[in-house]
Amino acid sequence: MQSANLAPPSPQPGALIAHGLNLSFGGIEVLKGVDLDLRPGLVTGLIGPNGAGKTSLFNCLTGLYRPTAGRIALGDTGLDALSPARRAGLGMVRSFQHMALSPDLTLLENVMTGLTLSRRSGWASAFLPLPGGRAETQDAQRRAMAALDELGIAAAAHLAPPELPPGTQRLGEIARALVAHPRVLLLDEPAAGLNAVETRDLTRALRRVMHPGLIMVVVEHDMDLIMQLCDRIYVLNFGKVIACGSPAAVQADPEVLRVYLGADDE
Ligand SMILES: Nc1ncnc2c1ncn2[C@@H]1O[C@H](COP(=O)(O)OP(=O)(O)OP(=O)(O)O)[C@@H](O)[C@H]1O
Incomplete structure (x- = not known):
């Protein structure tokens, strides 16, 4: 079992990598030193409480938001100077909430x-x-x-x-x-508005379309979907990655439990 620690995994060819991402709006820090390693052939979940910074992180990856610090690369290609359209041209596709x-x-x-x-x-x-x-x-x-x-x-x-x-x-x-x-498929709350049966069918369909060349990243509040679909999960809280690992490891992580059980007094 993978451990839910923050040590960055070794880089993999073709991965979507973010390193040290910071993002601020009017002095409010929304992302604080976020590192991601999103690998081909894996479904990666991005979870966290409301306002944790998940959508902002998606926006940085797709180029809608410019991070105030940090680097993003897809394989050997640095994305920092590229517009959202150029990133789409490299095979990065995103679904929006309620699109x-x-x-x-x-x-x-x-x-x-x-x-x-x-x-x-x-x-x-x-x-x-x-x-x-x-x-x-x-x-x-x-x-x-x-x-x-x-x-x-x-x-x-x-x-x-x-x-x-x-x-x-x-x-x-x-x-x-x-x-x-696409090389990268970013899904923002794909189960929003669906009932339990539809969510189960969606989970199975997403698993079915996965292949070794695809990087799939899912932001979602439905924990059943996340735990069944994802190979790896990043947990964000107040703009920081607090855990990263397999579904089992993340579910057992004391810091994650603290955040999800509402005992977070930060
Ligand atoms: N364009 C913006 N201008 C100002 N603040 C913003 C902007 N975009 C995001 N924020 C702020 O950044 C923080 C993180 O928001 P974000 O939508 O990324 O969180 P989230 O984890 O996706 O939340 P949710 O689960 O509710 O969708 C919030 O405090 C939000 O108000």
Whole structure:
């Protein structure tokens, strides 16, 4: 069993690494010296009480927020000077809390929008007789259908999101995020608004789509999902990493228990 200590694991090729991240807003320190080692082939959970800094940390990784100190790298590529769009171009995809699908497109079309960045001809080619456009659209449809199939919701491909239960819509959002085969998938509260059965199905689907080249990072308050899905967990409290390790090790960590049992008087 891995121990819940803060010693940084040895670096791994292709990992998403953060070192010494600080973030402040108007003198208030939101992140304090955060180190992360997010590895390909592992699902890493990021947990902590409300306001601990989890979403802010996601925002630093994707480039939405500029840390006041520290370094972030994906494999050999330093990300610090790169815009959110450049980071997305490197294969970093993020789902936002409550990021809805478009109600005016079918589920399949929604997932196809996840390929927009990698299309050569742009969406005009889907409607105009441009050379190569039709083949590209057919390829996008094939890829989107494969993503839906992988998540077990291909039967709903031609329905519009308002016709679908929340769990299927959420899986559709995941399919849209996965369709372009990202290197890094950052999920912000994927179980928000789902019932227990939908959350269980989501957990299984996320486990199924994991592969050795994918770095999956999940911020979530649902502890069942976190404990069943994650290989490693970082626990944040007041902007600091207080524990890191396997689900079993983190659950047994006295500092984590103190924070989660409400005995934290910091
Ligand atoms: N743009 C901002 N301007 C000012 N303060 C901010 C900003 N973004 C985040 N914060 C502050 O940073 C702290 C951490 O917020 P953050 O949303 O990252 O926490 P969290 O762990 O994701 O919380 P939750 O679980 O409730 O989503 C909070 O005190 C929040 O008010």
